[in-house]
Amino acid sequence: MKQKITKTRKIFVAAILLYYCGFTNIAVGQDDCSTLPTLTPDLFHDITVCAGEIIKLPDFSGTNLDATKVTWTNTNIAIGLPSSGTGNILPFATNSNIAKEEYAKIVVTPVSEFGCVNLSAIDSFTITVRPRPQSLFFPPINIFADDLPKRIIEERTIDGIPQPPYTWNPIIYWYIDITQAGSPEVPIQVESDKNVYYYWVRYQSQYGCWSDFVQVTVNILCSCKPPLPSSVTIYENESVDLNDLIVADLNHTLVWHTDQNAPKGTGSTTTPIVNTSTAGVQIFYVAQKNNDTGAESDKVKITVTIKKANTQTTETLSNSSLQIYPNPAKDELRIESGELSIEKVKVVDLSGCTVETWYAASLQNSATINVSALPQGVYLIKVYTDKGLVVSKVMKE
Numbered sequence: 001m002k003q004k005i006t007k008t009r010k011i012f013v014a015a016i017l018l019y020y021c022g023f024t025n026i027a028v029g030q031d032d033c034s035t036l037p038t039l040t041p042d043l044f045h046d047i048t049v050c051a052g053e054i055i056k057l058p059d060f061s062g063t064n065l066d067a068t069k070v071t072w073t074n075t076n077i078a079i080g081l082p083s084s085g086t087g088n089i090l091p092f093a094t095n096s097n098i099a100k101e102e103y104a105k106i107v108v109t110p111v112s113e114f115g116c117v118n119l120s121a122i123d124s125f126t127i128t129v130r131p132r133p134q135s136l137f138f139p140p141i142n143i144f145a146d147d148l149p150k151r152i153i154e155e156r157t158i159d160g161i162p163q164p165p166y167t168w169n170p171i172i173y174w175y176i177d178i179t180q181a182g183s184p185e186v187p188i189q190v191e192s193d194k195n196v197y198y199y200w201v202r203y204q205s206q207y208g209c210w211s212d213f214v215q216v217t218v219n220i221l222c223s224c225k226p227p228l229p230s231s232v233t234i235y236e237n238e239s240v241d242l243n244d245l246i247v248a249d250l251n252h253t254l255v256w257h258t259d260q261n262a263p264k265g266t267g268s269t270t271t272p273i274v275n276t277s278t279a280g281v282q283i284f285y286v287a288q289k290n291n292d293t294g295a296e297s298d299k300v301k302i303t304v305t306i307k308k309a310n311t312q313t314t315e316t317l318s319n320s321s322l323q324i325y326p327n328p329a330k331d332e333l334r335i336e337s338g339e340l341s342i343e344k345v346k347v348v349d350l351s352g353c354t355v356e357t358w359y360a361a362s363l364q365n366s367a368t369i370n371v372s373a374l375p376q377g378v379y380l381i382k383v384y385t386d387k388g389l390v391v392s393k394v395m396k397e
Contacts, residue, residue, distance in 0.1 A: 036118040036120075037111060037117075039061070039070075039108065045125060047125070047128070049128070050207070051096045052093065054091055072089060073107045080093060080094045080129075081106075089106075100131060101129070101131065107122060143219070144221045145220050148189055151186045152189050152199065152218050170204055174187050175213070182202060195219065196217060198218070233304075236308055242272065253269055254269065256270065256271065257287065260299060278306065279306050322383060322385075323338075324383075328397045331371065336366050340387050341365060341385055342366070343359075343360055343386065344357065344360065345383050346358075347382075349380075350380070
């Protein structure tokens with residue numbers, strides 16, 4: 001009977017202690033949790049970041065605290081953090097694929113070295129992850145060269161500019177060089193030396209979140225001036241084909257004019273014939289037309305001078321200082337004329353056909369002829385100079 005009373009008393013005492021200590025303080029592995037763990041005040045603050053950014057939180061600290069045993073929970077795993085864990089929250093990258101703002105409440109519960117949990121000292125904070133604008137394909141921009149300088153897109157015009165699928169309107173920043181600062185001001189295209197130029201854009205949301213860079217292609221809808229010599233000198237009764245002088249750019253067509261002031265679009269694609277029957281000067285104008293857009297370049301003036309046939313013979317000049325080398329030649333043929341001024345060089349096969357013609361842009365005493373595409377064999381090199389004609393044989397390897 002006495003043992004039964006003693007046992008009852010112990011149960012009663014335990015109940016009294018539990019009542020006064022409360023249910024909020026639980027001891028695990030220790031008989032006394034009178035000294036409970038607490039977190040450092042203001043250790044955590046609410047955080048707002050853009051999707052894809054890395055969050056680094058402070059390590060857990062406090063009084064009577066074991067950071068490795070502290071527990072935490074997360075109410076929204078969509079931010080990129082697990083739903084719960086133990087110990088410090090390691091740095092983590094937020095979810096970069098969210099399409100709307102995501103909110104998560106992080107609850108941290110302090111735990112002591114002996115496993116004592118202080119539910120009355122719980123701390124919490126909020127993480128807000130905001131979406132980044134999507135990187136969308138930006139359509140190519142076409143500008144006619146005649147309109148330059150010009151903004152590549154008219155200001156305050158967003159027609160044709162992709163808009164991210166959010167309720168807010170992003171700001172578009174333009175970059176000429178992605179290593180330099182961008183600007184919301186649309187750049188002005190000034191040059192037209194090339195057919196294609198490249199810019200970059202990024203979208204910025206109202207929250208300051210950035211998209212990735214998107215390349216923008218600007219096509220200059222023009223035909224650059226044809227590459228050709230401005231003057232050509234030939235002799236009377238010598239045939240010349242202006243097509244030998246000019247090779248149109250890819251996807252372009254040559255357009256010939258007889259008047260420098262003729263409007264664009266009024267020329268002819270038929271190559272004019274040079275009349276070499278009498279000495280004199282003939283003027284031609286040629287432009288290039290873009291086959292896709294119809295845009296036509298400015299004209300280039302070609303001056304063809306027809307000289308009277310020189311009475312000096314080949315033999316007279318054969319002992320001059322003119323040199324042709326290497327011989328045999330494989331890729332290039334070099335001509336040094338010394339005191340003679342070179343006007344034109346023809347490469348003629350043994351059947352009498354001209355297989356290559358080189359024109360000097362101006363009188364000069366040297367020339368380099370590309371013969372890499374010629375078949376092996378013997379060729380005559382006709383060098384037209386201001387003193388007459390020099391002919392030499394060369395072997396092509």
